[in-house]
């Protein structure tokens with residue numbers, strides 16, 4: 491096996507580069523090393539100024555997403571040996587502004603996420619004396635898949651619609667909205683549907699499906715968006731066919 495591999499790493503230091511450029515680093519290619527290990531090796535042993543985000547190193551925090559040879563990946567779950575003989579090109583996630591080196595600006599996503607109200611909405615809270623809101627395993631199963639999202643943003647980097655139209659709410663925010671809509675304790679679906687039925691909400695999605703392909707947690711945001719579209723059309727039909735007050 492090769493003892494080293496070359497990483498072509500995108501650099502962008504606003505005080506030095508006018509626009510992103512690549513810098514090559516030769517790193518050890520150990521069988522148990524992932525791309526994140528190689529980036530940490532560069533930071534520790536070659537160039538301490540290289541900037542990137544990570545935290546858990548176990549596919550949970552969602553902060554280490556980058557483009558690896560053009561594909562959105564969690565770098566803590568992407569082995570160097572899968573790219574032999576190299577080189578491996580590492581870039582910040584596509585479709586986001588770059589803050590520095592491999593770090594993207596996430597504010598747009600945070601605003602959109604908040605906009606879909608990803609929390610349980612109740613018309614009226616039950617008195618505490620009635621105990622907890624109980625839920626059966628079957629009820630949990632209806633939304634569990636969508637609750638696995640770790641906000642890694644790989645789906646936004648893969649989404650050509652978001653790449654062209656930054657007003658599109660995007661895959662993860664829509665999947666998380668659906669996660670709460672399907673929760674038996676929630677009563678906020680109508681509020682979310684009103685927000686998401688706008689063009690930039692669910693209708694912007696042309697069902698390319700790349701979001702679901704790249705998702706490391708198998709959340710299937712494309713599936714969530716299609717469910718949402720079906721629901722929106724059903725509600726629209728109900729609104730024109732049923733007399734006011736006859737809807738559920």
Ligand code: SF4
Pocket residue numbers: 638639640641642643644645646661662665701704705706707708709710711
């Ligand atoms: S839906 Fe999947 S790819 Fe998108 S942010 Fe959530 S975990 Fe990451």
Ligand code: FES
Pocket residue numbers: 544545546547548549550551552553554555564565566567
């Ligand atoms: S470092 Fe947390 S998901 Fe990769």
